[in-house]
Amino acid sequence: MPERDDQDAVLCRRAARGDRAAFAALVAKHERGLRGFLVRMGAAHASDDIAQEAFLKVWRFAGQYDGRARFATWLTRIAWRCYIDLARRPRPELDAGAGGSGGDDPAANAVVDDLLGRLGTVERAALILCEGHGWSHGEAAEMLGLPLGTLKSTVARAKAKCRAMWSEEHD
Amino acid sequence: MTERDQGFDEFLHYALAPPEREEDHAFVARVQAVARMEDRWAAERSAAWRRFTFGMVAIAAFAIGLAIIMAAPSATDAMTGDRPTVLAALIAGFGAWVALLARDSRSATSAGLGRARVPRR
Numbered sequence: 001m002p003e004r005d006d007q008d009a010v011l012c013r014r015a016a017r018g019d020r021a022a023f024a025a026l027v028a029k030h031e032r033g034l035r036g037f038l039v040r041m042g043a044a045h046a047s048d049d050i051a052q053e054a055f056l057k058v059w060r061f062a063g064q065y066d067g068r069a070r071f072a073t074w075l076t077r078i079a080w081r082c083y084i085d086l087a088r089r090p091r092p093e094l095d096a097g098a099g100g101s102g103g104d105d106p107a108a109n110a111v112v113d114d115l116l117g118r119l120g121t122v123e124r125a126a127l128i129l130c131e132g133h134g135w136s137h138g139e140a141a142e143m144l145g146l147p148l149g150t151l152k153s154t155v156a157r158a159k160a161k162c163r164a165m166w167s168e169e170h171d
Numbered sequence: 172m173t174e175r176d177q178g179f180d181e182f183l184h185y186a187l188a189p190p191e192r193e194e195d196h197a198f199v200a201r202v203q204a205v206a207r208m209e210d211r212w213a214a215e216r217s218a219a220w221r222r223f224t225f226g227m228v229a230i231a232a233f234a235i236g237l238a239i240i241m242a243a244p245s246a247t248d249a250m251t252g253d254r255p256t257v258l259a260a261l262i263a264g265f266g267a268w269v270a271l272l273a274r275d276s277r278s279a280t281s282a283g284l285g286r287a288r289v290p291r292r
Contacts, residue, residue, distance in 0.1 A: 020203065020206070020207075023203070023206065024199055024202075024203055027198070027199045027202050027203070028194045028196075028199045029194075031194065031195055031198050031199065031202075032189055032190070032192060032194065032195070033189045035195075035198075036188075036189030036190055037189070040187060048198065048201075051198075052198075052201065052202050052205060055202045055206075056202070056205060056206060056209060059206045059209070060209070105185075105186070108182070108185065108186040109186070111182075111186065112182075112183070112186035112187060127183075127187065128187050131180075131183050131184055131187050132183070132184065132186070132187020132188050132189070133187070133188070133189060134188075159183070162179075162183065163176070163179050166179050166182070167175065167179075170175075
């Protein structure tokens, strides 16, 4: 599970007061995870734009971060909404359904992209956040705006689907 | 859990993990540049709205004063008759309007604002 981020709360408060260096520190710390998530979500071409939009919203509304959730949870939730807004528009880079190549291993990327491409959008997001990025079910539920029970069943279903497909290909 | 299930779990965790790399300074710089531009645009929008509001008030004052003068029986009545306050308001409104116009042209010249483009990676 990602480390605690009390420091992020401090940086966010400073960013809310207009401290650009604090904002830059937040971007530097969280861009890798956020962009990795978005690339895996199939937004390979738009991932940087979505991440940028999410960070700009953080800059504009940093004062609204209340520190109850982790900063990364709040950020990912913002990015998820940006992603959903974009996915509702007819944009080819999000229509394909398959994930983008987010990792360093081309062979693993090809396999996992194929698996993710056969999942629904929410299933894919839930699986990436919980299985790949190490978020708890509760945090992932908050990020995706889902009830905890729904999130758990979504992850279980997505994982079962992937396991079945993976087993077929390895038999 | 079977060995195969364990292998699958390990694969999934490995394949879905965020890529291991150093922070992307170019992306950080890009986001910062866009944030700076947003701040500039917001300030520019705010200033434009303020100018517009003051301009409208000045024009309204001018128009009302003009309408009252036009409604007077004669221009001489308006200048010397029983409406000295109207005349004063008219002059003040006109003065404010001229002052605002002058300030607008000065600030537009000095700011030289234009939408700069942020280089993309």
